[in-house]
Amino acid sequence: MKKLLIAFILIANVLQACALCGDTTQFIDVSVHESHTNKKLTLDINWDFSKKFSAEVLLDYDQNYDKKLNPNELENIHRMIMKYLKEEDYLTYIKYVPSKKEYTDLDYLPFTPSNEKTQFTNNILHFSYRLESNLTAAPEHLLYLTFFDKASFFSFKIEEITQAVEQEKGSIALLDNSASFGLTPSQQTPMTSLESLVAEHEQTVKLGGVLGWLSEQLNNTKEQLVTLLEEIKTNQNPMAYVWLLLFSLLYGIIHAIGPGHGKSLVAAYFLGNNRSVAKAFWVSALIGVVHTFSAFILTFTIFYILNAYMDEHFYEVEHITLQISAVIIILIALYLLYKR
Numbered sequence: 001m002k003k004l005l006i007a008f009i010l011i012a013n014v015l016q017a018c019a020l021c022g023d024t025t026q027f028i029d030v031s032v033h034e035s036h037t038n039k040k041l042t043l044d045i046n047w048d049f050s051k052k053f054s055a056e057v058l059l060d061y062d063q064n065y066d067k068k069l070n071p072n073e074l075e076n077i078h079r080m081i082m083k084y085l086k087e088e089d090y091l092t093y094i095k096y097v098p099s100k101k102e103y104t105d106l107d108y109l110p111f112t113p114s115n116e117k118t119q120f121t122n123n124i125l126h127f128s129y130r131l132e133s134n135l136t137a138a139p140e141h142l143l144y145l146t147f148f149d150k151a152s153f154f155s156f157k158i159e160e161i162t163q164a165v166e167q168e169k170g171s172i173a174l175l176d177n178s179a180s181f182g183l184t185p186s187q188q189t190p191m192t193s194l195e196s197l198v199a200e201h202e203q204t205v206k207l208g209g210v211l212g213w214l215s216e217q218l219n220n221t222k223e224q225l226v227t228l229l230e231e232i233k234t235n236q237n238p239m240a241y242v243w244l245l246l247f248s249l250l251y252g253i254i255h256a257i258g259p260g261h262g263k264s265l266v267a268a269y270f271l272g273n274n275r276s277v278a279k280a281f282w283v284s285a286l287i288g289v290v291h292t293f294s295a296f297i298l299t300f301t302i303f304y305i306l307n308a309y310m311d312e313h314f315y316e317v318e319h320i321t322l323q324i325s326a327v328i329i330i331l332i333a334l335y336l337l338y339k340r
Contacts, residue, residue: 030045032046035165036183043132045092047128048126090113095109097141098141111132111133141183143180148177
């Protein structure tokens, strides 16, 4: 009997997790107004529910059938929304990331909600609230704002971000349910995508010819991978996993065609020793395996050891070691040709 009672309670909690939502995902358009002082961030957030969902709410909660929602009816809706949001941290996630830090290195900012209101105007259901968080606005930082419902009752799209202190034109990046923007004017180039977490340290070299084409294809494939990862995170679509594997394979092929990976070394060795094609394939496969494991070991070492002591110089070390390794490979290839 005790087990039956526990099971009943669990089922009831699941069914009533969001009594407004039903069994389908409800879509919400979000607008945000940001303001800040030296010590505090304030976000005034407004949700506009879809016309379909608003009509369903009116049908379910209009108790006197006057095709309007009076204060008592709105209060019932507001109470249901608040019950769910308080359990799920308002479905709002905020990070304030300096350019020298990774997004995943930082925790979400705590915030204090207030001014929650539920309104029904022009046949649309609206919900608004204010979030305040203690932070010090600084240059070369980006604020990342995400709305996400783990239970998938709600699906968000940020339509507009406005700021009390306007930033440089194009400095606000919107990507479905996420946005990034600065809080203070700066001289750095505005980031144009949410994935540009460390753009200040990345130097893009424009290449022409075949190498330029390969570089462009590599960047396009990388963008496809990022898009698929976002889709997997948001919708958990099984087909997205399949496409992710295919684009990962394509990315690896294009990446291997580019400079490096021992191609000059292998070519010099076989030209100098008249080896068979079968031997060339075997050595190429061996290089691929060694390359994969060595990349994993080096990445692990650099990230978890060197980065702990050389955080400020991490990107300089990476750039220098890349040049040194390229020079070593070229010298070995030239030596093999010389011996021949």
